[in-house]
Amino acid sequence: MKIVAMAARKGGCGKSTLTTHLAVAAIQDSKRVAIVDLDPQATVAEWADERGDDPPDVISSQPARLSKLLESMRGAYDLVLIDTPPTTGEADRMAIGAADLVLVPTRIQTSDIAAVLRSIDKASAQEKPTFVVFNDEAPSRRKTVAEETRSVLAQRGIEVAPQVIHSRIIYGESQDASKTALEVDPKSVAADEIRALYGWLTQQLNQQTNKPHNRQVAG
Ligand SMILES: Nc1ncnc2c1ncn2[C@@H]1O[C@H](COP(=O)(O)OP(=O)(O)OP(=O)(O)O)[C@@H](O)[C@H]1O
Numbered sequence: 001m002k003i004v005a006m007a008a009r010k011g012g013c014g015k016s017t018l019t020t021h022l023a024v025a026a027i028q029d030s031k032r033v034a035i036v037d038l039d040p041q042a043t044v045a046e047w048a049d050e051r052g053d054d055p056p057d058v059i060s061s062q063p064a065r066l067s068k069l070l071e072s073m074r075g076a077y078d079l080v081l082i083d084t085p086p087t088t089g090e091a092d093r094m095a096i097g098a099a100d101l102v103l104v105p106t107r108i109q110t111s112d113i114a115a116v117l118r119s120i121d122k123a124s125a126q127e128k129p130t131f132v133v134f135n136d137e138a139p140s141r142r143k144t145v146a147e148e149t150r151s152v153l154a155q156r157g158i159e160v161a162p163q164v165i166h167s168r169i170i171y172g173e174s175q176d177a178s179k180t181a182l183e184v185d186p187k188s189v190a191a192d193e194i195r196a197l198y199g200w201l202t203q204q205l206n207q208q209t210n211k212p213h214n215r216q217v218a219g
């Protein structure tokens with residue numbers, strides 16, 4: 001059972017959206033998937049309420065219960081995604097501690113990137129493989145902006161997922177309908193983006209198995 005934590009102190013950067021979308025991508029890849037929602041806002045738990053018996057299973061929990069909960073889930077799932085609140089607290093620390101890999105979604109904007117660096121420091125302190133995901137990027141903005149930001153982060157030893165997730169109405173609209181872009185319109189560009197991100201994530205999880213992560217963070 002692989003565990004992926006979404007962690008970003010910045011609110012509204014796409015943690016819950018990417019959590020549900022990656023979960024459904026994994027289901028469509030025949031994986032047994034659950035989401036643990038550590039956010040008291042219960043965004044993902046409410047999304048799941050309307051889905052009835054449709055996977056993924058979503059479990060609302062609290063940081064103090066996380067390790068016991070995950071222990072009880074072992075064997076039942078191939079992939080568990082943990083969504084966390086944007087507030088500083090135990091939730092992201094516990095989620096990162098439990099995770100095989102940490103994803104930090106962010107918009108490509110200086111103030112957001114500053115918040116990313118704080119989340120990354122937390123994950124680095126726990127020596128977890130950590131990747132930024134550029135989210136909600138304007139499709140019309142020149143591609144070089146993402147590439148320049150990627151290289152600035154690379155200079156600090158911070159890796160960014162190759163697939164940029166663009167700002168697309170279908171992400172929010174499908175989420176509001178307790179679905180994902182993958183279900184509402186499997187042929188959409190959004191669905192392609194998510195499948196590409198999921199494919200990369202799967203590769204990373206396979207590569208990282210039993211491999212300690214010794215990131216050298218410069219500066
Ligand atoms: N790629 C995207 N394109 C369009 N809208 C997006 C995208 N990503 C996120 N959003 C929208 O931005 C808002 C915030 O997204 P989301 O709830 O996923 O963020 P979050 O990081 O979980 O927020 P919080 O920190 O409050 O938990 C939502 O309305 C969502 O639909």
Ligand SMILES: [Mg+2]
Binds near residue numbers: 015017039043084
């Ligand atoms: Mg959220």
